[in-house]
Every structure is written in C-alpha cells, then in structure tokens.
Amino acid sequence: MSIAAIQEELIDEFSLFEDWMDKYEHLIQLGKTLPLIDPQRKTDDKLIKGCQSKVWLDAYLKEDKVIFTADSDAIITKGIIAVLIRVFSGHRPEEIAAANTNFIDEIGLKEHLSPTRANGLVSMIKQMKLYAVAFQAQLKK
Amino acid sequence: MALNVTQIREDFPILKREVNGKPLVYLDNAATSQKPKQVIDSISHYYTHYNANIHRGVHTLSQEATDAYEQARKKIQKHFNIAHNHEVIFTSGTTDGINLVANGFSSFLKTGNEVLVSAMEHHSNIVPWQMLCEKTGAQLKVIPMSEEGTLILDEYDTLLTEKTKLVFVNHISNALGTINPIEEIIEKAHTYGAAVLVDGAQSCSHIKPDLQALDVDFYVTSAHKMCGPTGVGMLYGKEEWLHKLPPYQGGGEMIAEVTFEKTTYADLPHKFEAGTPNIAGGIAFGTAIDYLNEIGFDAIAQHESQLLEYATAELLKIRGLRIYGTGKDKTSVISFNLEGIHPYDVGTILDKLGIAVRTGHHCAQPIMDFYKIPGTVRASFAFYNTMEEVDKLVDAVRQAQNMLS
Known part of the structure; x- marks a missing residue:
C-alpha cells in the first residue's frame, strides 16, 4: 500500500470515533502495537529533541525500504509515533521524503494535542524525513 | 471571615x-495567576487616558503617569512593610531581580568565597549563581532536602561558615509548595555576615511578607503571580546594599549627569531602573496589590x-x-x-x-x-x-x- 493509501485508511479509521475519548483510547491501543526500538540501540543519541516526553526513534534500510522502530515513556506519545510508523515504515526513502502529512490534521491529532505535544509531533516527522533523506543519499552512491 | x-x-x-x-x-x-477586571481596566485606563513617559516631561500627562507609577511604588512599599520607598526597585520580574543582585555581587566575590543555594530552587535561581561563581571563582554549595521535600537545616548549619557570602533560597518551592523557614535561614546567615536573597515568586500570592521583620537583605517577586500583569516585578534591597551594588544596566533614567569623561549615577531607586520602564505594568501591579488586600x-x-x-x-x-x-x-x-x-x-x-x-x-x-x-x-x-x-x-x-x- 502506498503512503497516501495508508493515510486514507487512517483517516477512515479515526473518523469512526466521534468522541475524543474513543479517539484517544484508539491511539493508546495503537501505541501497544508500536514496533519497539532494539533495547541495545535505545540510547540518548536516538532521542528526538522537541518532545516533552522521551521519544527514541531508530531507522535502518531493509533492501531499499526504510524500517522505523521507536519507543516512548508516555503512552499517548507512543500512540502518535505508532501512527507515524504505520504511515512511513516500509517505504522507499524518496517516497517518505516527498510525502505530505496533511492526514494528521484530518484525523484530528494535531488539533487535539496540546501545543508542546504538537511540536513533538512535528519533530518526529522531521526526524523521520531526515532519516529518509540520509538513506536516499546513501542509496545513490 | x-x-x-x-x-x-x-x-x-x-x-x-x-x-x-x-x-x-x-x-x-x-505558573501565573489570572487577572481581575480591576487590573485589566487599570492597564486600559492608563493607555486610554494618561499614557506618557515618566520622570521627564513637564506636561500634564507625564506628571499624571509619573504620579501613578510612583504611587504604585508606595503601595508595594506599604504592602511589604519596607522602610524606604527607594528600596523598592521595579524590575521585569523575579528573574530580572535575581540577575541584578547576582551581577552586583560579581564585583565583590572572590576565590574562597561561598554561595549557598537550596536544593529546591527554580532554574532561574540556580543559573545566575552558577554564572556568578564561574566568573568570580567563588564556590556554589547546595543545602540538601529531605524525602518529604523540606530543607535539611542541620546540613545548612554545617555549610554555613565565614566563607559564606550569600544565601539564596525560595520562600516557597514552585514545584512542591513547601514553605521554607526563611526566618531561621536569614538569622543564621547574618551571624556569619552573609547576605540573604529570598525568591518570593511563589509566596506573594499566598502570604504577605513583612520584609523589615524578616530582616532579609534582598527579596524579589513578580506581579503576574499575584494577579498583576506579566513583565513587571519588584526587587527589595536594604538601602545599604543597594548603595553598595553597582548599576546593572546603563541607559536613560539611571544617570544623574553624563559627560564623555564620566557619568554619575542617579540616586536610588533610579540607579537600577535604566530606560523607560513598564509603566502600565507598574501601575497595574499597584492595582493588583490593592485588589488582594481588599480580599x-x-x-x-x-x-x-x-x-x-x-x-x-x-x-x-x-x-x-x-x-x-x-x-x-x-x-x-x-x-x-x-x-x-x-x-x-x-x-x-x-x-x-x-x-x-x-x-x-x-x-x-x-x-x-x-x-x-x-x-x-x-x-x-x-x-x-x-x-x-x-x-x-x-x-x-x-x-x-x-x-x-
């Protein structure tokens, strides 16, 4: 499935919840499915700056696809990063780098998160795209 | 009642x-208190009716603004039971007041001197002293706290020596709400000749400190924690200390006479109030104090x-x-x-x-x-x-x- 198709799928999925609480319950459930970062690699240099709770993000290339893993000490943050990983992980670097992220507004995540968290969300996306750009350069060599 | x-x-x-x-x-x-309409109105009233720069003009608006601003200083003086009006320095807030004192002490401290801070300080009360110690060679020591979040005064007694020049402690911890025994801290520091600065940012919305009774050397607070506006606060300093400290910032208002050879500084409190202050904020700070006292x-x-x-x-x-x-x-x-x-x-x-x-x-x-x-x-x-x-x-x-x- 393409990045755009996964985003559409998430928009549909989240549109089922009218109530903010159900939406958050779902987010928390998604957090439990997060592909966790290898404990050996869960080091300070993998921490994303700009998040008020701790978020570790790691990425590696599997064939020509980028695979992301992550973790967080806060459960809602874990849900958010799980959503992002579902969208971006398993795609080619150039697709990730070029992807737009309007779906975040559409599933009501950015709107429903406090400004500091929203900043964390922006930092997470930025970090994922940075990984993609780096892998893109690596593959071109 | x-x-x-x-x-x-x-x-x-x-x-x-x-x-x-x-x-x-x-x-x-x-973090900050909300503002009653009396305070909001006093800001609006100032800008609507008598906005002018203070301490300068001979025109009516300037005099009205100056009177209102100085009236606010008197309200602060009375509220905190401060001996002299000129011991009240308007600042931009607690952090500004702390930096003013830290900067002043940088000209007195030297290697071998010690500065004590409590373990429950706000960052703003730690960083200026770290900078001060780096600059002067003085040593920063920490008064530890117990598991229940209170200062261990026995340890304070041990840390306090002839080397101690300054003690910095908050009146109330912002993170824990603990009220520190500042009377005892001040009294003990004075037996060693050390000065004490108390950070009152968290206390002044809850209690009304009597600064003469406390015999504290410096006390700082922010208006916005006590129903006043942001961007204004007060530093109290004992007259003798304020005379000893050098000016913090150069600029208008703080000078008496300027030639290219030498500038003589203005008297207290203007020595520490360079530039056009937050006039509306100062006036509204006074209104906030009136409001709280009325309650x-x-x-x-x-x-x-x-x-x-x-x-x-x-x-x-x-x-x-x-x-x-x-x-x-x-x-x-x-x-x-x-x-x-x-x-x-x-x-x-x-x-x-x-x-x-x-x-x-x-x-x-x-x-x-x-x-x-x-x-x-x-x-x-x-x-x-x-x-x-x-x-x-x-x-x-x-x-x-x-x-x-």
Missing part, C-alpha cells in the same frame, strides 16, 4: 471561558488551606497516586504522579476535560532528579478556586487513570 468565592469569580472574566467544550478549571496558578490575606490563606486539605485528602484516595512535597508547612500546590503513568499523559487527558494543570519538571530539574522521576502533574490553587473544582480535578484524574492504565 470566609470568602465569597462566587462573587470573587465575577471579577475574573477568563474564568467564564470554556476549554475543549468544558468550563475552564484553572489550576495552574503557580485580605487572612481570608485568602484560610480558603486556600481548605482547598489544599480537601484536594490532598481526595487525591490520596486514588490508588497509586503519590504526592511530592509532604512537609507540614506548604501552600496550595500539589505535585503528584500516578504509578506507572507519565505526567504528560495525565496532563493531556486533563486538558481534554477543561482542566489546566502544569506537567513536567517545573523548571526544577534537580528536584525531579532527587525523586528520580521525569516530572510531575502539578495542580496549584488560588483563592478563586472552588471545592467543586477540586472534585472535577479528582474525577478527571480517575478518568485519566482508567484510560491510561
């Missing part, structure tokens, strides 16, 4: 707001201690909830965590329910390191909060716990 909270709430337009479709429950008063600090303390007692008892009924800062002398601040749940998660859910609390390390990372936690959820109450709001908080914390565990 019991407060008429319903009537008081009518003075605060913001308390009628809704957040996320729920009536706002504002429990982040330790009365005894009534405020009584109501807030009822809120604290009730909220503490109700929150402790929640399984796995731990309160940080359990000393017997504390103000209406409750810092807590739910076992196994990150404070940010709790704060996010509370916000969805219209409840404003602070989450995080509260600019007091050393305290969080002490308890080995990433932060806390902090609910801080003011005199305009109600018992019903405490109930809403407790219900919301339970709801957050159900969702997050």
Whole structure:
C-alpha cells in the first residue's frame, strides 16, 4: 500500500470515533502495537529533541525500504509515533521524503494535542524525513 | 471571615471561558495567576487616558503617569512593610531581580568565597549563581532536602561558615509548595555576615511578607503571580546594599549627569531602573496589590488551606497516586504522579476535560532528579478556586487513570 493509501485508511479509521475519548483510547491501543526500538540501540543519541516526553526513534534500510522502530515513556506519545510508523515504515526513502502529512490534521491529532505535544509531533516527522533523506543519499552512491 | 468565592469569580472574566467544550478549571496558578477586571481596566485606563513617559516631561500627562507609577511604588512599599520607598526597585520580574543582585555581587566575590543555594530552587535561581561563581571563582554549595521535600537545616548549619557570602533560597518551592523557614535561614546567615536573597515568586500570592521583620537583605517577586500583569516585578534591597551594588544596566533614567569623561549615577531607586520602564505594568501591579488586600490575606490563606486539605485528602484516595512535597508547612500546590503513568499523559487527558494543570519538571530539574522521576502533574490553587473544582480535578484524574492504565 502506498503512503497516501495508508493515510486514507487512517483517516477512515479515526473518523469512526466521534468522541475524543474513543479517539484517544484508539491511539493508546495503537501505541501497544508500536514496533519497539532494539533495547541495545535505545540510547540518548536516538532521542528526538522537541518532545516533552522521551521519544527514541531508530531507522535502518531493509533492501531499499526504510524500517522505523521507536519507543516512548508516555503512552499517548507512543500512540502518535505508532501512527507515524504505520504511515512511513516500509517505504522507499524518496517516497517518505516527498510525502505530505496533511492526514494528521484530518484525523484530528494535531488539533487535539496540546501545543508542546504538537511540536513533538512535528519533530518526529522531521526526524523521520531526515532519516529518509540520509538513506536516499546513501542509496545513490 | 470566609470568602465569597462566587462573587470573587465575577471579577475574573477568563474564568467564564470554556476549554475543549468544558468550563475552564484553572489550576495552574503557580505558573501565573489570572487577572481581575480591576487590573485589566487599570492597564486600559492608563493607555486610554494618561499614557506618557515618566520622570521627564513637564506636561500634564507625564506628571499624571509619573504620579501613578510612583504611587504604585508606595503601595508595594506599604504592602511589604519596607522602610524606604527607594528600596523598592521595579524590575521585569523575579528573574530580572535575581540577575541584578547576582551581577552586583560579581564585583565583590572572590576565590574562597561561598554561595549557598537550596536544593529546591527554580532554574532561574540556580543559573545566575552558577554564572556568578564561574566568573568570580567563588564556590556554589547546595543545602540538601529531605524525602518529604523540606530543607535539611542541620546540613545548612554545617555549610554555613565565614566563607559564606550569600544565601539564596525560595520562600516557597514552585514545584512542591513547601514553605521554607526563611526566618531561621536569614538569622543564621547574618551571624556569619552573609547576605540573604529570598525568591518570593511563589509566596506573594499566598502570604504577605513583612520584609523589615524578616530582616532579609534582598527579596524579589513578580506581579503576574499575584494577579498583576506579566513583565513587571519588584526587587527589595536594604538601602545599604543597594548603595553598595553597582548599576546593572546603563541607559536613560539611571544617570544623574553624563559627560564623555564620566557619568554619575542617579540616586536610588533610579540607579537600577535604566530606560523607560513598564509603566502600565507598574501601575497595574499597584492595582493588583490593592485588589488582594481588599480580599485580605487572612481570608485568602484560610480558603486556600481548605482547598489544599480537601484536594490532598481526595487525591490520596486514588490508588497509586503519590504526592511530592509532604512537609507540614506548604501552600496550595500539589505535585503528584500516578504509578506507572507519565505526567504528560495525565496532563493531556486533563486538558481534554477543561482542566489546566502544569506537567513536567517545573523548571526544577534537580528536584525531579532527587525523586528520580521525569516530572510531575502539578495542580496549584488560588483563592478563586472552588471545592467543586477540586472534585472535577479528582474525577478527571480517575478518568485519566482508567484510560491510561
């Protein structure tokens, strides 16, 4: 499935919840499915700056696809990063780098998160795209 | 006398707001207080009727503005029972006042001198002293705190020596709500000839300190914590100290005479008030002090201690909830965590329910390191909060716990 198709799928999925609480319950459930970062690699240099709770993000290339893993000490943050990983992980670097992220507004995540968290969300996306750009350069060599 | 909270709430337009479709429950008063319409009106009145630069013009507006600004200084003097009007220095806030004193002491301190700070300081009260010590070669030492979040005074006695030149301590901890025994701290410091600066940012909305009785050398606070505007505060310094300290910033207002060879500085308080000050803010600070005094600090303390007692008892009924800062002398601040749940998660859910609390390390990372936690959820109450709001908080914390565990 393409990045755009996964985003559409998430928009549909989240549109089922009218109530903010159900939406958050779902987010928390998604957090439990997060592909966790290898404990050996869960080091300070993998921490994303700009998040008020701790978020570790790691990425590696599997064939020509980028695979992301992550973790967080806060459960809602874990849900958010799980959503992002579902969208971006398993795609080619150039697709990730070029992807737009309007779906975040559409599933009501950015709107429903406090400004500091929203900043964390922006930092997470930025970090994922940075990984993609780096892998893109690596593959071109 | 019991407060008429319903009537008081009518003075605060913001308390009628809704957040996320729920009536706002504002429990982040330790970060900043809300403003009554009297304070908001005084700012608007200044700009509408007599906005002018002060201490300069001969024209009517300038004189009216100067009078109002100086009147505010007198209100502050009276409120804090300060001996002389010129011992009240307007600053941009607590942090500014601390930096002014730290900068002044950088010309006195030398290697071998020591500066003591308490273990429960706000960052703003640590960093300037670290910078001061780096610059002068003096050594920074820390008065430790106990598990319940109170200063260990026996350790203070040991740390205090002839080498100690300065002691810095907050009157009340912003992260824990602990009231520090500053009378004892000041008295002991003085027996060694050390000066004491007290950070009153957290105290002045709850209590009315008598600065002459305390015999403190410096005391700083911010207007915005006590129903006044942001960007203005006060530094009290004993006259003798203020004469000793060099000016902090150069500029207009702080000079008596300027030639290219030499500038002579203005008298107190203007020596420390370079440039055009926050005139509207200063005047509104005075209005805020009037407002609080009209309500009365005894009534405020009584109501807030009822809120604290009730909220503490109700929150402790929640399984796995731990309160940080359990000393017997504390103000209406409750810092807590739910076992196994990150404070940010709790704060996010509370916000969805219209409840404003602070989450995080509260600019007091050393305290969080002490308890080995990433932060806390902090609910801080003011005199305009109600018992019903405490109930809403407790219900919301339970709801957050159900969702997050």
